[in-house]
Amino acid sequence: MNPKCLKYMVWLLLWLMGGCTKEESPLNETPTGALTLQVSTGAPTRAQSPGDGNLYDGGGMEDLTLVLVNPNNRVAAIQRLTNLTGQEQLIREVTFEHLGVGNYVVYAYANTRRSYLDEAETLLSSLSEGSNFGATQRDALFTTLTGRAAPETSPTQPLLLTASQEVKIEMGISTASIVMIRPVVRFEVKLHNHSTYPLRITDFSTSNFNPSTGYLIPHNGAIPQSVSYRALPTYDTFTGGTDIEVAANTEEVIYQTELFENRAPSYTLNLSLESKIESTGYQITNQTSLKTNTQYALQNVDSGRYLVDNNGSLGLVNSLSEAASLQHALWTFSSTSSGYLTNVATGNRFHRSTQANTGTNRNLTFSNRGGGVFWIYYSTSYLYDNNGKAQYGNNYTSLRDWRLQTVTYGTTTTTVPYSVSNQPLYIVDKETAKESLMSEQLRNQYISVVINAYYSDQMGSFRFEVSPWTEKNEEVEFN
Numbered sequence: 001m002n003p004k005c006l007k008y009m010v011w012l013l014l015w016l017m018g019g020c021t022k023e024e025s026p027l028n029e030t031p032t033g034a035l036t037l038q039v040s041t042g043a044p045t046r047a048q049s050p051g052d053g054n055l056y057d058g059g060g061m062e063d064l065t066l067v068l069v070n071p072n073n074r075v076a077a078i079q080r081l082t083n084l085t086g087q088e089q090l091i092r093e094v095t096f097e098h099l100g101v102g103n104y105v106v107y108a109y110a111n112t113r114r115s116y117l118d119e120a121e122t123l124l125s126s127l128s129e130g131s132n133f134g135a136t137q138r139d140a141l142f143t144t145l146t147g148r149a150a151p152e153t154s155p156t157q158p159l160l161l162t163a164s165q166e167v168k169i170e171m172g173i174s175t176a177s178i179v180m181i182r183p184v185v186r187f188e189v190k191l192h193n194h195s196t197y198p199l200r201i202t203d204f205s206t207s208n209f210n211p212s213t214g215y216l217i218p219h220n221g222a223i224p225q226s227v228s229y230r231a232l233p234t235y236d237t238f239t240g241g242t243d244i245e246v247a248a249n250t251e252e253v254i255y256q257t258e259l260f261e262n263r264a265p266s267y268t269l270n271l272s273l274e275s276k277i278e279s280t281g282y283q284i285t286n287q288t289s290l291k292t293n294t295q296y297a298l299q300n301v302d303s304g305r306y307l308v309d310n311n312g313s314l315g316l317v318n319s320l321s322e323a324a325s326l327q328h329a330l331w332t333f334s335s336t337s338s339g340y341l342t343n344v345a346t347g348n349r350f351h352r353s354t355q356a357n358t359g360t361n362r363n364l365t366f367s368n369r370g371g372g373v374f375w376i377y378y379s380t381s382y383l384y385d386n387n388g389k390a391q392y393g394n395n396y397t398s399l400r401d402w403r404l405q406t407v408t409y410g411t412t413t414t415t416v417p418y419s420v421s422n423q424p425l426y427i428v429d430k431e432t433a434k435e436s437l438m439s440e441q442l443r444n445q446y447i448s449v450v451i452n453a454y455y456s457d458q459m460g461s462f463r464f465e466v467s468p469w470t471e472k473n474e475e476v477e478f479n
Helices: 003-020 119-125 235-239
Strands: 032-040 064-069 075-081 091-100 102-110 141-144 161-169 172-179 185-193 199-206 213-215 244-246 251-259 268-286 297-300 306-310 313-317 331-333 341-343 364-368 373-378 381-386 389-393 402-424 426-428 435-437 446-456 461-465
Touching (some): 032 064, 032 161, 075 091, 161 172, 185 199, 199 251, 244 251, 268 446, 313 389
Antiparallel strands (some): 032 091, 064 075, 064 102, 141 213, 199 244, 199 268, 268 402, 297 402, 364 373, 373 402, 426 435, 446 461
16 A cells, blocks of 8 residues: 555544544533631520630630531531631631532531540540431530539530531532530529628528539520439539538629520529528517516517606607617515515605605515516506606506516627528529510520619518619520
């Protein structure tokens, strides 16, 4: 064959082969994208979160684990960040690359390494790309407690934070944000002592509302119905056995704990306290027997008025403080059966007359009628209270009873106790001050129960009330 023809045949064959070669179509490539996720410890709408970097309050992140899960419940990607510092503890941006386009759920966990609620670290340690992510991780039952046990936290170790968020990955770079929340309720009780006396808390307890199990990831408000409820740790456990004393006109936290979210028709508390009330003034003691050379006050049993020496004549005053001096209302008896009364202030002697030093040979009779009630009389004429005037007569039997009393002036201390049982807990709306029964306690909430205590010197008793929210300034937000 002509070499020239052979050359063209080879060239034609090569051209035909090249023209028939089929390039790979871009439609056969798997679409991919990236996700930039902003993780923060801001304030979710469900409850207040400190967000101030206080790790103990769940306001910051020392470490962060992000797990991206595909619709087949497989781990598509996982990132573990440690030793976060500074502003990164409040907000951190993380990017996932080379992700298939589609729907995912991202699960976030912070402070797993040093938190007392560290069960999450065990659950996460074995995860890698391709791992199954099932109910154990998603609805992680991370603690089972018994008796009065409660989730533990420490002022020196960070509080565990968790969150979950659905995300959609499209071609290019997708963005999303997620806010970390505490998986526990912070519960505290404050007592605001509005009185001028210190109050000592002798006991505090609540109804049973601490569930036995806790879940890491939010259930959209659906608290499992299978949980059981238990009593919270005792007041003595919180205080270490030493009663808390709340000084006058101050406020103190008298109880604090962590617990898992729960619901109930209502919640109640029990409170016992006491105060040592100091009073300065006349200290009066009723007497049941009469002695000579002893100073007594004479109080009319029916009217409550006191017998006094009023410028040399018998008079009556409504209280000891109305006498010219205490001594003007004090008397000594010349004998235990008959004789005369001598006023301590003036030395005046009173016999059968309401005037002093008359009828010195006409003695009175002093008769103990029992129970510390005495009659002072001669013949059938009794000393009585005639509408505020001291007189003798025999027709006013209801006003002739006199109580014998010893009187001193000084300061005494009286212990006044108070207790309340099954007192409902109320939520006070911070805008309207409307009260409603507390019916749920949700994870991430910081619930502060404020007890306002007052003491009435006139009544000698305590009073407690719920104040409108406008009168308080606690930074507490309820659901």
